[in-house]
Amino acid sequence: ERVNKMLEKKKELGGGEEKPGKFVLKTGKGTRDYGPAQSALRNSVLQNVVETFNKYGAETIDTPVFELRDVLMGKYGEEGGKLVYDLQDQGGELLSLRYDLTVPFARYLAMNKITNITRYQIAKVYRRDQPVMSRGRYREFYQCDFDIAGQYDLMLPEAECLGIVNELLTKLEIGEFFINLNHRLILEGMFAVSGISPKDFKTICSSVDKLDKTPWAEVEEEMIKEKFLTKEQTSKLGELVRFRELNSNLNNLELLEKMSALPELGQNEKFKKGAEELKVLIGYLEVDGVTTVRYEPSLARGLDYYTGAIYEAVAPKALEGTAAEKAEDTAGQPVGVGSVAAGGRYDGLVNMFDSKLKVPCCGVSFGIERLFAIMEARQKSAVRTTQTEVYVASAQKNMVIERKKLLRTLRAAGIKSEMPLKANPKLLTQFQYAEERRIPLVVLIGERELQEGIVKLRNVVSREEKDVPLDSLVSTIRDTLAAL
Amino acid sequence: ERVNKMLEKKKELGGGEEKPGKFVLKTGKGTRDYGPAQSALRNSVLQNVVETFNKYGAETIDTPVFELRDVLMGKYGEEGGKLVYDLQDQGGELLSLRYDLTVPFARYLAMNKITNITRYQIAKVYRRDQPVMSRGRYREFYQCDFDIAGQYDLMLPEAECLGIVNELLTKLEIGEFFINLNHRLILEGMFAVSGISPKDFKTICSSVDKLDKTPWAEVEEEMIKEKFLTKEQTSKLGELVRFRELNSNLNNLELLEKMSALPELGQNEKFKKGAEELKVLIGYLEVDGVTTVRYEPSLARGLDYYTGAIYEAVAPKALEGTAAEKAEDTAGQPVGVGSVAAGGRYDGLVNMFDSKLKVPCCGVSFGIERLFAIMEARQKSAVRTTQTEVYVASAQKNMVIERKKLLRTLRAAGIKSEMPLKANPKLLTQFQYAEERRIPLVVLIGERELQEGIVKLRNVVSREEKDVPLDSLVSTIRDTLAAL
Numbered sequence: 001e002r003v004n005k006m007l008e009k010k011k012e013l014g015g016g017e018e019k020p021g022k023f024v025l026k027t028g029k030g031t032r033d034y035g036p037a038q039s040a041l042r043n044s045v046l047q048n049v050v051e052t053f054n055k056y057g058a059e060t061i062d063t064p065v066f067e068l069r070d071v072l073m074g075k076y077g078e079e080g081g082k083l084v085y086d087l088q089d090q091g092g093e094l095l096s097l098r099y100d101l102t103v104p105f106a107r108y109l110a111m112n113k114i115t116n117i118t119r120y121q122i123a124k125v126y127r128r129d130q131p132v133m134s135r136g137r138y139r140e141f142y143q144c145d146f147d148i149a150g151q152y153d154l155m156l157p158e159a160e161c162l163g164i165v166n167e168l169l170t171k172l173e174i175g176e177f178f179i180n181l182n183h184r185l186i187l188e189g190m191f192a193v194s195g196i197s198p199k200d201f202k203t204i205c206s207s208v209d210k211l212d213k214t215p216w217a218e219v220e221e222e223m224i225k226e227k228f229l230t231k232e233q234t235s236k237l238g239e240l241v242r243f244r245e246l247n248s249n250l251n252n253l254e255l256l257e258k259m260s261a262l263p264e265l266g267q268n269e270k271f272k273k274g275a276e277e278l279k280v281l282i283g284y285l286e287v288d289g290v291t292t293v294r295y296e297p298s299l300a301r302g303l304d305y306y307t308g309a310i311y312e313a314v315a316p317k318a319l320e321g322t323a324a325e326k327a328e329d330t331a332g333q334p335v336g337v338g339s340v341a342a343g344g345r346y347d348g349l350v351n352m353f354d355s356k357l358k359v360p361c362c363g364v365s366f367g368i369e370r371l372f373a374i375m376e377a378r379q380k381s382a383v384r385t386t387q388t389e390v391y392v393a394s395a396q397k398n399m400v401i402e403r404k405k406l407l408r409t410l411r412a413a414g415i416k417s418e419m420p421l422k423a424n425p426k427l428l429t430q431f432q433y434a435e436e437r438r439i440p441l442v443v444l445i446g447e448r449e450l451q452e453g454i455v456k457l458r459n460v461v462s463r464e465e466k467d468v469p470l471d472s473l474v475s476t477i478r479d480t481l482a483a484l
Numbered sequence: 485e486r487v488n489k490m491l492e493k494k495k496e497l498g499g500g501e502e503k504p505g506k507f508v509l510k511t512g513k514g515t516r517d518y519g520p521a522q523s524a525l526r527n528s529v530l531q532n533v534v535e536t537f538n539k540y541g542a543e544t545i546d547t548p549v550f551e552l553r554d555v556l557m558g559k560y561g562e563e564g565g566k567l568v569y570d571l572q573d574q575g576g577e578l579l580s581l582r583y584d585l586t587v588p589f590a591r592y593l594a595m596n597k598i599t600n601i602t603r604y605q606i607a608k609v610y611r612r613d614q615p616v617m618s619r620g621r622y623r624e625f626y627q628c629d630f631d632i633a634g635q636y637d638l639m640l641p642e643a644e645c646l647g648i649v650n651e652l653l654t655k656l657e658i659g660e661f662f663i664n665l666n667h668r669l670i671l672e673g674m675f676a677v678s679g680i681s682p683k684d685f686k687t688i689c690s691s692v693d694k695l696d697k698t699p700w701a702e703v704e705e706e707m708i709k710e711k712f713l714t715k716e717q718t719s720k721l722g723e724l725v726r727f728r729e730l731n732s733n734l735n736n737l738e739l740l741e742k743m744s745a746l747p748e749l750g751q752n753e754k755f756k757k758g759a760e761e762l763k764v765l766i767g768y769l770e771v772d773g774v775t776t777v778r779y780e781p782s783l784a785r786g787l788d789y790y791t792g793a794i795y796e797a798v799a800p801k802a803l804e805g806t807a808a809e810k811a812e813d814t815a816g817q818p819v820g821v822g823s824v825a826a827g828g829r830y831d832g833l834v835n836m837f838d839s840k841l842k843v844p845c846c847g848v849s850f851g852i853e854r855l856f857a858i859m860e861a862r863q864k865s866a867v868r869t870t871q872t873e874v875y876v877a878s879a880q881k882n883m884v885i886e887r888k889k890l891l892r893t894l895r896a897a898g899i900k901s902e903m904p905l906k907a908n909p910k911l912l913t914q915f916q917y918a919e920e921r922r923i924p925l926v927v928l929i930g931e932r933e934l935q936e937g938i939v940k941l942r943n944v945v946s947r948e949e950k951d952v953p954l955d956s957l958v959s960t961i962r963d964t965l966a967a968l
Contacts, residue, residue: 064515
């Protein structure tokens with residue numbers, strides 16, 4: 001009976017593909033290997049990410065993959081907390097895999113009493129979520145976080161974060177994207193004038209946040225039936241959180257102005273403060289040339305720790321026209337991948353670890369796995385998986401020592417080079433290998449040529465060959481590579 | 485009583501620093517954060533590693549941080565198996581953190597039926613070992629693995645692996661190092677002629693492997709008292725495994741020749757095969773110019789899966805004369821960090837996952853954490869933690885918009901630049917920031933200058949300033965940076 005119960009639970013949790021007793025060769029549910037082609041693509045994306053972070057003056061840090069369980073507990077809300085992977089108690093400390101990079105960052109600041117740092121961190125995080133691999137939703141996935149910690153002036157750090165989002169998404173050519181922007185105090189103000197109790201803040205946020213994918217009628221029904229709001233409350237709230245939708249002709253500042261002019265909301269202190277702050281930010285973004293930001297009063301991100309501006313970048317059409325769009329399990333869903341970057345201000349998180357330490361922070365996290373999925377789908381030609389410049393081949397048998405000697409010369413000169421690891425490889429096989437791997441040059445050695453002190457240098461694409469004296473081989477190769 | 489038992493167990497396992505009930509701000513035992521300075525150093529080391537792997541034609545892959553428990557089980561011997569971190573059973577699959585990158589690599593090959601790949605992988609692995617942080621021994625640490633899988637000719641892959649070890653350790657300037665070399669069949673042969681039963685192979689290996697740190701008398705005593713060998717057996721074995729020590733005037737080939745001339749050992753089929761193979765390898769290494777390899781019959785690496793040549797690089801004096809040498813907890817120990825790279829041939833591992841698939845493999849894994857510890861100790865000047873080229877400062881108040889405009893121009897031109905995120909920063913503070921961060925240039929804007937269309941460009945080191953017209957600022961900065 002206990003076994004049955006366990007099997008049932010297993011099935012429920014969705015991890016039950018494996019047959020008991022039979023060893024199945026697979027990776028853990030919701031995780032995947034990156035083969036050479038995927039790794040090469042991923043590394044080229046990550047290189048862009050790192051370059052952008054460096055351009056904005058960030059340092060980098062790294063933290064362990066697991067944290068003491070107490071560090072993570074109570075930071076992600078009820079929903080998030082359930083998704084944390086715990087390590088088994090094998091004696092010693094109770095540990096959990098990190099759920100994001102923000103809480104470990106705050107722990108790092110508090111532990112080292114750092115009050116001032118602009119850092120990025122690129123690392124994998126872990127969530128026991130329901131995976132949707134075709135859309136880049138995994139249980140193990142990369143996050144690329146950029147955060148500014150320190151006492152700075154109003155909205156200047158936020159402008160840097162949004163500048164990075166705008167610059168990186170533009171650079172990656174993922175297609176049209178928007179950065180939705182809102183403010184926690186604006187949400188609190190709208191809820192207050194709708195007569196919603198502060199204790200319902202989180203749960204109503206989670207309903208409102210669905211408005212990007214779900215029609216208002218459904219969201220309203222959920223709030224009435226499951227969260228026990230009255231029709232009066234939801235009507236009022238609906239007019240406010242749908243303000244952009246209902247006034248689609250207005251720009252960001254006009255929307256804020258018009259909301260500020262509403263008799264009740266315009267008098268709410270929280271709303272006023274939030275709206276004033278966003279106006280400052282929107283002003284800065286104009287100076288910075290960031291035109292993709294969209295004030296969206298229905299944006300209500302789930303995490304507990306945000307205290308000010310919040311933002312989320314979406315690329316709703318990023319997969320349009322790609323093979324991924326036609327994939328079975330995306331049928332009927334919008335042709336996007338959800339949020340590709342998100343963040344906000346969290347002034348209280350460090351304080352949770354050290355009550356004497358106040359370190360205001362804001363940051364942004366890129367859902368880089370989703371960006372990989374987009375890049376993979378939109379990719380026109382595969383990235384090379386090696387960087388080999390020269391392949392050292394031989395025409396006759398028993399040339400392995402000669403090939404090795406030549407390889408040594410090339411490598412000593414810093415030229416990336418390989419040779420077949422067989423004593424007597426076939427010439428055609430060697431040429432095919434170089435072509436498949438897109439190695440640009442082949443050095444072909446033969447006994448007679450070596451006696452004369454020359455080798456053949458072959459351009460793999462054009463298949464042109466020329467004799468090159470051994471003593472000028474390195475410089476000829478360098479010139480040829482530079483001219484490719 | 486149960487609590488007491490648990491506390492006792494906790495103490496026993498060495499993880500009991502935290503007082504129950506009190507929240508201690510720390511990382512998990514045996515793990516550490518990398519701050520900006522350490523990360524910068526680490527990244528510069530890793531860049532060398534990746535460049536070397538690329539130079540030898542490797543692709544890269546990535547695998548999840550955890551594997552199904554069944555994948556890891558039975559691969560690391562009794563000792564290793566105890567050190568695996570298990571994830572808690574939260575429903576679904578039973579998972580464990582990876583212990584190395586080799587077994588996941590073999591799983592990847594078997595799962596994808598890949599018979600041919602040269603790949604590197606750089607990732608963290610996890611062992612519930614007793615940490616010695618000052619010598620770079622952690623519970624979470626990086627491994628950098630390079631492996632050649634595929635049916636190739638004798639010892640050509642091994643020569644590539646040892647070439648990489650030699651090249652990378654030379655490049656990193658860690659001081660004198662050696663690569664000890666042995667062969668599993670030589671070990672088996674020596675044990676056989678000493679009358680040691682094959683079933684004792686592993687346990688006797690683990691004793692013999694201590695000879696690099698422990699005198700023969702102690703090792704012999706252990707084998708007699710704990711492993712029940714006779715004095716006759718150990719005497720015979722001692723003459724063989726200490727063959728280098730006892731014949732220190734001989735080179736690698738001479739040692740192998742002399743051992744091959746021993747009446748009993750020279751007739752042992754296993755020894756003969758192992759010795760023949762190593763002779764081929766030693767011949768190749770001479771052609772490749774790898775002179776740091778030392779045939780060492782006492783090298784007996786612990787992992788079960790090796791089938792042929794095995795090797796291990798050591799840097800016994802790497803910490804000599806550094807502050808780390810004087811650190812308290814290294815007192816009385818040799819001034820080294822143990823093995824900095826190790827590997828060998830493992831022809832049977834893929835086969836364990838797929839009985840129909842035979843993929844011969846050999847590889848090497850760099851204990852990069854130990855290399856970091858060496859680099860940290862030997863480092864003369866700190867690596868810069870940011871790449872910022874220009875700091876945009878202002879002399880007067882209320883210039884934030886002007887600074888932002890200039891910053892936008894610089895960043896649009898691809899120049900890595902920052903500005904103070906304060907409305908009215910002090911001039912001195914700005915100059916100090918640039919000096920501390922070693923940012924080479926400061927652009928200083930003032931109201932009057934802006935009206936005239938100029939800014940001041942300051943060389944932070946020389947403190948020289950010159951007026952530069954705004955419309956040639958970008959090109960002047962590029963020229964100045966190029967000339968630094």
